[in-house]
Amino acid sequence: MSILTRPIGKPKVKAEASAPVDASTETAVAPVAKPAKVKTGPAPALALSPRANLLPPEIYDNRRKRSIRRNLRLLVFVVVIVVAAAVGGSWYLGFAAQNAVQDARNEVDQLNLELAKFSEISKTQSLIATGDAALQVGGSSDIDWAGYITQLQGTLPAGVTITSVTADSQGIEEAYTQSDTPLEGSRIGTLTFSAESQTAPSIPDWINSLSGLPGFVDAAPTSYSRDETTGAYTVELVMHIDKNAYSYKYAPKPKGDDQ
CATH class of the missing domain: 3.30.70.2830 (Alpha-Beta Plaits)
Known part of the structure; x- marks a missing residue:
């Protein structure tokens, strides 16, 4: 039969009747051998397939520029924080100094009010001091x-x-x-x-x-x-x-x- 005239599909195989096996008949079974151990070693390195970077350079430039801009924004933010802290500190110190000056003025005014209560005593003491000075000057040439x-x-x-x-x-x-x-x-x-x-x-x-x-x-x-x-x-x-x-x-x- 030629290839051209060969029927398509598998040929049908006729099943043959197997002879019955007598249960009383003892059959010898050969022992199964254990498979031999195979020595394992380091796996062979996989060969990397060559790759080609097809991204345009502009993409990497944009990424680098974005990183720079991000760092600059962070730096500007830090500078703004530092300047704001310095301005706030100077304002606080100026405010504290003004309060201290005002407190000192209030204390001086209070002392002046207290001294005003004893103005007559101060005048009397001044007159006594003037009299003592005049007595010393005039009495410096005194002869008994x-x-x-x-x-x-x-x-x-x-x-x-x-x-x-x-x-x-x-x-x-x-x-x-x-x-x-x-x-x-x-x-x-x-x-x-x-x-x-x-x-x-x-x-x-x-x-x-x-x-x-x-x-x-x-x-x-x-x-x-x-x-x-x-x-x-x-x-x-x-x-x-x-x-x-x-x-x-x-x-x-x-x-x-x-x-």
Whole structure:
């Protein structure tokens, strides 16, 4: 039969009747052998198929540009946050400073109100201070004439009595007139007094006794007379004194004036 005349499809096979198997007949079954172990090793590397990038370069450029723009936007956002924080901090500090200044002004105003309540006391204290200053200035040239004359009387010999005294001293506004005589010392006052004695006086002894008075500079007699009726002797003396005669009752004694 040629290929052209061969019928299409599988040929039918006639089933053959198999002979019956006797159950009593023992058949020997051959043992099944175990398959041999196959050694496994690393799997062979798969061959990568070649690939071609068909995307245009513009797509990658756009992606890169989008990434740059995203980073720039993030940077701008961070800068805006920092600037806003700086502006807010400066505003807060300025506000706090203004509050502090206002609080200080309020405190000063409150203190002024409190001081106004004691304005009369302040005026009184100011007047007292002014009076003390004036007393010190005016009292800086004070001489206790009553006490000084008492000391003067005490230096004279027994039986000698002071009959008259004239005192002249330096003021606070102008210096005392000094003598032109070279041997006479510097002075701030002059004391002229008359003394009477029933006996002839020893004028040098009188002058020596006067040298113990505070502030004594020099002394000299200006007149000497005797009353023929009573027999009493009258002597007039001029004594100059310096700043050691000051009482320093109203002003402290300047340093360096102890001598």
